[in-house]
Amino acid sequence: MNMAMTMHVDIVSAEIEIFSGTVTELYAPAEMGEVGIMPRHAPLLSTMKPGEVRVVDQHGDTQSFFVNGGILEVQPHVVTILSDTAVRAADLDEAAALEAKAKAEAAMADKKTDYDFARAKVELMEAMAQLETINKLRKRK
Amino acid sequence: MAGAKEIRSKIGSVKNTQKITKAMEMVAASKMRKAQDRMRAARPYAEKINNVLAHLSQAHPEYKHPYLSEREQVKRVGYIVVSTDRGLCGGLNTNMFKAAVVDMAEWDAKDVEVDVCAIGKKSVGFFSRFKATVVAQASNLGDTPSMEELIGAVKVMLDAYDEGRIDRLYLVSNDFVNTMTQEANVHQLVPVKGIMDEELTHHWDYIYEPESKPIIDGLMLRFIESQVYRSVVENIACEMSARMMAMKSATDNAGDIIKELQTIYNKARQAAITQEISEIVSGAAAVS
Numbered sequence: 001m002n003m004a005m006t007m008h009v010d011i012v013s014a015e016i017e018i019f020s021g022t023v024t025e026l027y028a029p030a031e032m033g034e035v036g037i038m039p040r041h042a043p044l045l046s047t048m049k050p051g052e053v054r055v056v057d058q059h060g061d062t063q064s065f066f067v068n069g070g071i072l073e074v075q076p077h078v079v080t081i082l083s084d085t086a087v088r089a090a091d092l093d094e095a096a097a098l099e100a101k102a103k104a105e106a107a108m109a110d111k112k113t114d115y116d117f118a119r120a121k122v123e124l125m126e127a128m129a130q131l132e133t134i135n136k137l138r139k140r141k
Numbered sequence: 142m143a144g145a146k147e148i149r150s151k152i153g154s155v156k157n158t159q160k161i162t163k164a165m166e167m168v169a170a171s172k173m174r175k176a177q178d179r180m181r182a183a184r185p186y187a188e189k190i191n192n193v194l195a196h197l198s199q200a201h202p203e204y205k206h207p208y209l210s211e212r213e214q215v216k217r218v219g220y221i222v223v224s225t226d227r228g229l230c231g232g233l234n235t236n237m238f239k240a241a242v243v244d245m246a247e248w249d250a251k252d253v254e255v256d257v258c259a260i261g262k263k264s265v266g267f268f269s270r271f272k273a274t275v276v277a278q279a280s281n282l283g284d285t286p287s288m289e290e291l292i293g294a295v296k297v298m299l300d301a302y303d304e305g306r307i308d309r310l311y312l313v314s315n316d317f318v319n320t321m322t323q324e325a326n327v328h329q330l331v332p333v334k335g336i337m338d339e340e341l342t343h344h345w346d347y348i349y350e351p352e353s354k355p356i357i358d359g360l361m362l363r364f365i366e367s368q369v370y371r372s373v374v375e376n377i378a379c380e381m382s383a384r385m386m387a388m389k390s391a392t393d394n395a396g397d398i399i400k401e402l403q404t405i406y407n408k409a410r411q412a413a414i415t416q417e418i419s420e421i422v423s424g425a426a427a428v429s
Contacts, residue, residue: 012186014288014367046350080189086289096293100277131232
């Protein structure tokens with residue numbers, strides 16, 4: 001097999017590396033419709049919809065992976081797929097943000113904004129001193 | 142032989158404690174290895190996204206993303222503080238809070254207000270106790286946190302940045318140096334620093350589908366999210382190794398205590414025997 005007719009593909013998500021290897025063809029669910037990528041493709045950057053990514057290796061074997069959407073980066077001999085780990089949509093993200101906010105408000109039942117740095121510092125210093133003492137005692141033994 | 146029974150039961154209870162701390166040590170050790178694996182698993186994504194962003198900054202210089210430019214005036218800053226959900230991990234959280242508070246106090250001295258996004262139960266507890274403005278929180282992430290649980294909290298802070306409510310965003314968390322050492326650090330998240338350190342030999346540009354701006358925005362968002370995710374995973378590795386060390390020293394301490402108690406017990410027993418013998422001998426002497 002001619003080396004020039006293969007490309008390196010990395011499919012990664014923030015949590016795990018899904019696939020890394022040499023392939024001859026790749027199909028991905030790009031935003032504007034499915035794209036087929038062969039080696040020496042022009043540099044391309046596209047968002048992806050949730051769907052299936054298929055790769056064909058030198059022996060003609062096909063492997064497929066499901067991605068939750070993400071970003072596809074194509075360079076002549078390197079293709080990178082940055083897969084999302086969750087289905088992303090503006091309204092879903094918004095809902096998640098609202099939830100995070102609501103939780104924070106619930107956690108601080110009486111909400112005041114005068115952050116008492118001095119008190120926080122004093123309490124921390126005490127804790128540090130305690131830890132140090134414990135360490136010293138331990139060494140003396 | 143008065144105190145012997147009490148000493149024995151005390152030894153028994155210390156031994157039980159030692160068994161528990163020993164078990165916790167081993168659990169933490171195995172969890173630490175898994176957490177380190179997850180840390181490694183998250184690395185390729187961070188590297189790849191960094192590469193793409195580096196290419197972009199070279200290929201597409203006319204659109205400057207707001208996360209890349211410094212704002213002149215800083216009126217309010219945001220902190221994402223990553224802590225553990227559980228305690229019993231030595232001084233890990235305390236050290237991290239200290240780093241955070243020292244940094245925040247500097248802003249406070251300049252009359253700059255501080256917003257906090259608390260990740261992890263300890264952080265939520267700490268900052269609400271001191272009446273900080275906690276605008277978002279995420280806790281109960283467990284040992285295998287997923288990106289999904291962090292999206293909301295990160296979005297609150299990035300929205301605040303987009304809308305100009307905060308002018309800088311920091312991330313406070315523990316860096317995993319090695320099993321013995323964890324370092325609390327304050328990183329600047331936004332404006333983003335140092336992603337264009339890659340040298341490109343020739344100039345070229347991408348074909349964008351559908352358009353360049355939403356893609357760059359999406360990349361920036363994912364870049365920030367992946368950094369937060371990474372620090373959360375790293376913090377778990379820190380938590381586990383800190384707990385392992387804390388439990389190891391607790392087990393050692395229990396061993397020392399048992400040794401001391403055993404000596405006391407042996408002495409008491411020996412004294413009792415000696416006394417009995419001398420009583421018998423003097424009794425026999427009196428009879429004959």
